[in-house]
Amino acid sequence: xxxxxxxxxxxxxxxxxxxxxxxxxxxxxxxxxxxxxxxxxxxxxxxxxxxxxxxxxxxxxxxxxxxxxxxxxxxxxxxxxxxxxxxxxxxxxxxxxxxxxxxxxxxxxxxxxxx
Amino acid sequence: xxxxxxxxxxxxxxxxxxxxxxxxxxxxxxxxxxxxxxxxxxxxxxxxxxxxxxxxxxxxxxxxxxxxxxxxxxxxxxxxxxxxxxxxxxxxxxxxxxxxxxxxxxxxxxxxx
Numbered sequence: 001x002x003x004x005x006x007x008x009x010x011x012x013x014x015x016x017x018x019x020x021x022x023x024x025x026x027x028x029x030x031x032x033x034x035x036x037x038x039x040x041x042x043x044x045x046x047x048x049x050x051x052x053x054x055x056x057x058x059x060x061x062x063x064x065x066x067x068x069x070x071x072x073x074x075x076x077x078x079x080x081x082x083x084x085x086x087x088x089x090x091x092x093x094x095x096x097x098x099x100x101x102x103x104x105x106x107x108x109x110x111x112x113x114x115x
Numbered sequence: 116x117x118x119x120x121x122x123x124x125x126x127x128x129x130x131x132x133x134x135x136x137x138x139x140x141x142x143x144x145x146x147x148x149x150x151x152x153x154x155x156x157x158x159x160x161x162x163x164x165x166x167x168x169x170x171x172x173x174x175x176x177x178x179x180x181x182x183x184x185x186x187x188x189x190x191x192x193x194x195x196x197x198x199x200x201x202x203x204x205x206x207x208x209x210x211x212x213x214x215x216x217x218x219x220x221x222x223x224x225x226x227x228x
Binding site for chain 1 (some may be wrong): 121124131147149151157158160161164185204210214218219220
């Protein structure tokens with residue numbers, strides 16, 4: 001049971017380049033999330049998908065797009081990377097439709113540097 | 116709006132010392148409460164949780180009690196180890212943020228031998 005997997009683990013981009021971060025979960029969860037983690041700021045929600053076929057903006061969506069490809073996969077795309085997007089990105093999943101099961105399960109993260 | 120406030124860090128302790136990390140929250144309704152731990156270079160792992168008032172979550176010697184009257188969920192451990200060095204995040208879910216977690220800013224804990 002792999003849980004939540006993310007690729008790549010590390011990435012360096014030049015300003016203006018694009019890339020897609022991949023996330024997959026094998027826990028049959030309905031909901032998936034993308035966060036960014038910056039020093040001293042905790043985790044901030046970028047986008048989430050409450051269930052397959054739906055996506056919604058979180059706290060910091062500007063500069064990002066997402067695709068919920070199927071129940072297992074949720075990708076995050078940077079169309080034109082900027083230095084302000086240098087961060088560690090985490091994907092998570094959860095099953096909030098099950099009573100008292102709001103906890104989220106996190107992937108290992110992608111460390112992105114934009115120069 | 117919904118928020119979580121953790122005590123400011125970093126926290127530095129000697130091995131076997133007592134640990135408290137304070138956490139208070141604001142939320143509509145009665146959210147589930149969580150503590151997550153992040154070891155260096157890794158993702159977040161659920162440490163413990165509580166889903167209703169007066170519930171006590173516990174795991175690996177850590178404990179936290181859901182206090183509705185003070186809207187708090189302080190993390191405690193009686194005797195820390197070097198291996199407990201990590202970043203600790205308090206979070207809540209539920210209320211108006213159905214399915215989403217609201218995180219505190221994290222507290223860095225360093226334990227010295």
